[in-house]
Amino acid sequence: MGKPLIVVLGAGLGGTIAAYEIKAAVKGRAEVMTVSDSNTYSFVPSNPWVAVRWREPEAIQVDLPPVFAKKKIGFTAVGAKRVHATEKRLELNDGSFINYDYLVIATGPDLAFDEIEGLGPQGHTVSVCQTPHAAAAADAFDAFAQNPGPVVVGAVQGASCYGPAYEFAMILDTELRRRKIRDKVPMTYVTPEPYIGHLGLDGVGDTKSLLESEMRDRHIKWITNARVTSVEPGLMHIEEVNEDGSVKARHDLPFGYSMMLPAFRGVPAVSGIEGLTNPRGFILVDKHQRNPAFPEIFALGVCVAIPPTGPTPVPVGVPKTGFMIESMSTAIAANLSSILDGQEPTAEATWNAVCLADFGDGGVAFVAQPQIPPRNVNWASDGKWVHLAKIGFEKYFLRKVRKGEVEPFYEKLAMHAMGIRKLRF
Secondary structure, three states, X not given: OOOOEEEEEOOXXXXXXXXXXXXXXXXXXXXXXXXXXXXXXXXXXXXXXHOOOOOOHHHHEEEHHHHHHHOOOEEXXXXXXXXXXXHOEEEEOOOOEEEOOEEEEOOOOEEOXXXXXXXXXXXXXXXXXXXXXXXXXXXXXXXXXXXXXXXXEEEOOOOOOOHHHHHHHHHHHHHHHHOOOHHHOOEEEEOOOOOOOOOOOXXXXXXXXXXXXXXXXXXXXXXXXXXXXXXXXXXXXXXXXXXXXXXXXXXXXXXXXXXXXXXXXXXXXXXXXXXXXOOOOOEXXXXXXXXXXXXXXXXXXXXXXXXXXXXXXXXXXXXXXXXXXXXXXXXXXXXXXXXXXXXXXXXXXXXXXEEEEEXXXXXXXXXXXXXXXXXXXXXXXXXXXXXXXXXXXXXXXXXXXXXXXXXXXXXXXXXXXXOOOOOOO
């Protein structure tokens, strides 16, 4: 009888780290295999830089097969078509199957551009959700710079990741000033958040005042409690909503360039599996990152179901930040090790949040412990040090992925951010 097989589904930030940590934790007692739909790992936090050509895609990517081979982790980039949870089998896109003993789902989200007419790269707005999207956004930005006009940046209703939208608005402002065409570009930030700096977390520290002040300084107008109804070439249709959900005002915003983050949902490979996912397709897990209906299945990252922090006039999702994802990965690795020893899992993720939001020539950092209020730590700060820290963090993390290192880093990042505010890598 062979060793048990642990399959990690997904090779983004969460899946790649999980594969490394699980391989180290099981110490040869099980085989580990990763299933992805790409040979390439991309450092998603750098996508806003790609969209203004501060980075080329190749600079933020890692070729995964050699790294996994060196770590003796199985790998395929065929991609998954469907999880057959009751049979403990994974169906791949080429029609083959993998029988697993344990499955760790780390797929990230499916991007729901289709839920709003005209949204997304196949419509009339650009995206920084994926590195190829960001590369296409850079081409569109180059064309826009030749004929500048209004810009609309933000997120649509149901989105659950707001940091990149704020980052991209500020980075665009910085780049437009460098090109000396900022005076020709009126900018509007559109968001379902009830206030600027909510972030899907009901704010962290003084993010409301920090981000409002930043936007005023940069002459960026904003519309909160916003619901995007449709997008057509050069025109976005928006409903601004009152606290009771009624429509306060309707806006038709012209744009020459627009980046809007979509809502997320679960990927087709897992959506609609009773007991595994919620109606939106996100994986249901207990405090040990384990699915209650299928205890051999674990999940981490953006694909995990987390309820919102509270009711809002327009749906606002909760982000899953790197600190939380890293903590989930560590907990799953420890719990799988315990299970292989015949013990019950006991490790729990901390679900804290750490974010470095780069604004091109400055930025805002925040630490929330735990991520959902009330908190033991509720801290935010701004300054040029955040921009420099993000550059250092990018270099560190890409080096970590290329070497297959498993040392957790986000907690160290949080302590440095709140303490000396100088990150050295």
